[in-house]
Amino acid sequence: MPDDKEFAFLLKNTWRDLQSPDVLWQLAALAVCLGLAWLLERYMLSRVDGRGEPLSATQRFGRSWLRRMLFPLSGLVLVAAARPILATFQNVTILNLAVPLLTSLAVIRFVVFSLREAVGRTSWIAGFERVFALLAWSVVALHILGWLPEVLASLEAVSFTVGKQRLSILTLLQGIAVALLTLLVALWVAGLFERRLMATAGLDANVRLVMLRVVKTALIVVAVLVALPAVGIDLTTLSVFGGALGVGLGFGLQKIAANYVSGFIILLDRSLRIGNMISVGAERGIVTQINTRYTVIRAGSGVESLVPNETLVGSIVQNETYTDTHVSASLNFQVSYDSDVERAMEILVDVAREHPRVLKVPEPKAFLVAFGESGIDLRVGVWLQDPENGTLGVTSDVNLEVWRRFRAADIEIPFPQREVRLLPPLPRVALEPGPNGAAGAPEGGNKVERPAAVLRDDSEGSFF
Incomplete structure (x- = not known):
């Protein structure tokens, strides 16, 4: 590659070569190199896409790499190989100009490709690509015009001190560039490691996640430790x-x-x-x-x-x-004492067995739980294999169908009832007062009457 002094005269030499008929050989050589690079890219992509099978994560990564990187890299190699061959016959100023342009294109595509593979396709990637491409092309333009050394010297002249450390704008920019590059490489390596983990069969998903996070954290820490000395810390x-x-x-x-x-x-x-x-x-x-x-x-x-x-x-x-994803669920019912309990239990089992979410094995079972105040308590137990869908739908469907079949079978679902009986008044007994007003008699010796018994509530079976 030509040095900085040669780049200072590159535009003048390019203009001179464009006025010469020999420039056609340079343009033809450049067109052939770029055409071969494009054909090579198309051929490799067709080989990957022509298999007719779903691409794995590694194959998708390879295809994306070919689509982004194969053309600038192969074009750069071909131009670099054609330049010394053509230089034996004439000037190669056009090819000298193409080398840094293809190099910058390869760098831009590599950075953006690595960033996309590391963080995914987010909305800010497109903006970052435009900004980075503008910076890269600006550096290439300054390098071609020969102004880059003067710009770097101006940035180095603007300096300041932080404690005992002297820092310049150029040092800070270099540190930021190194930090971004190391972080980008760390994220890119983490992305490769993630794809390899995802392609590993028999490895638990949680273990994959832990290994991925540990590796990514370690790579980022190493990248930061490498980048900090470049900033001067x-x-x-x-x-x-x-x-x-x-x-x-x-x-x-x-x-x-x-x-x-x-x-x-x-x-x-x-x-x-x-x-x-x-x-x-x-x-x-x-x-x-x-x-x-x-x-x-x-x-x-x-x-x-x-x-x-x-x-x-x-x-x-x-x-x-x-x-195990199998969970049990219980549905409670009550029938009156006059109903056919065995028939009611058969209906409960039949309805539960017919529901599509209820497992056939273990099969549903009905139980007589207790003799309640208003009726006989029944319960049907079922097993489900999809607890994430809840049990409310099963309960509603079974209850509705049981209601229909109970009515068809003349089985009554009772409601709470209470019987109230009015008892006749109890006789009262007169108490004789003791001496000096004993036995609770008031003064004056008057007789006091009290109920012969305490009133009882037969419906509750308790006394008060």
């Missing part, structure tokens, strides 16, 4: 920050740290999985997310509860789908 100063962080964890951040540790415990011991139906405290719902600080539980009403992981580790959690 001494890593020994982090010891003070580490001590302050330890004090903060011991006091203000204790709960947060406990939630994060509990989150890793939940993910590692696999006590909870996404899709489990659980109940903790007053919350009951399906686990939709397991994060390092909290777990999301979606109730049947659609309300999502964010439960701290410390609560899930330190309290009793009822997991209805931990090892």
Whole structure:
């Protein structure tokens, strides 16, 4: 690649070559190189798409890489190979100009590709791509015009001191660039690791999630430690920050740290999985997310509860789908004493067996629970395999069908009744006063009458 002095005269040489008929050879060589690069890209993509099978995560990654990177890289290689061959016959100013342009295009595409693979297709990626492309092309333009050394010198001249460290704008820009590059590489490697984990068969989803988060965190920490010296920050100063962080964890951040540790415990011991139906405290719902600080539980009403992981580790959690998704449900009924109880129990079993959500094995069973005040209490027990759908629908369907069949079979569902009997007045007995007004007689020795017995409520069987 030509040095900076050659780039200073590149535009003048380019204009001179454009006025010469020999420039056609350079343009033809450049067109052939770019055409071969484009044909190579089309051929490789057709080989990937022509299999007619769904692409795996690794294959999708490879196809995306080919679509973004193969053309500029192959074009750069071909132009770099054609340049010394053509240089033996004539000037190659056009090819010299094409090399930095293709290089910058490859760098821009690589950065954007890596960022998309690391963070996904978010809305801000397009804006970042435009800004980064503008910066990259600006640097290339300054380099071609020969102005880049003067710009870098001007940025280096503007400096300031932070403590004992002297920093300039150029140093800060270099540090930011190195930090972004290291973070980008860390996220890109984490994305590759994630795809490899997802393609691993037989590995639990929680273990995958824990490994992915640990690796991503470790890579980001390494990237930051690599980038900080480039900015001019001494890593020994982090010891003070580490001590302050330890004090903060011991006091203000204790709960947060406990939630994060509990989150890793939940993910590692696999006590909870996404899709489990659980109940903790007053919350009951399906686990939709397991994060390092909290777990999301979606109730049947659609309300999502964010439960701290410390609560899930330190309290009793009822997991209805931990090892088996089968759960039992009971439906209570009451029939009058005049009804055919055995026929009523048969109807309950038949109705429960016909419901599509009720399991055939174990089969539904009916029970005589108790002899109530108003009727005979019956219960039918059923088993369901989809507790996440709730039991209200099953209860409503079974109750409605039982009501219909009870009416057809002349089986009465009683309602509470109470019998009130009016008793005749009880006779009164006169009491003789004792000496000196004893036996509770008032002064003067008058006779006092009191009821012969206490009034009884036969309906309740108690006295008052």
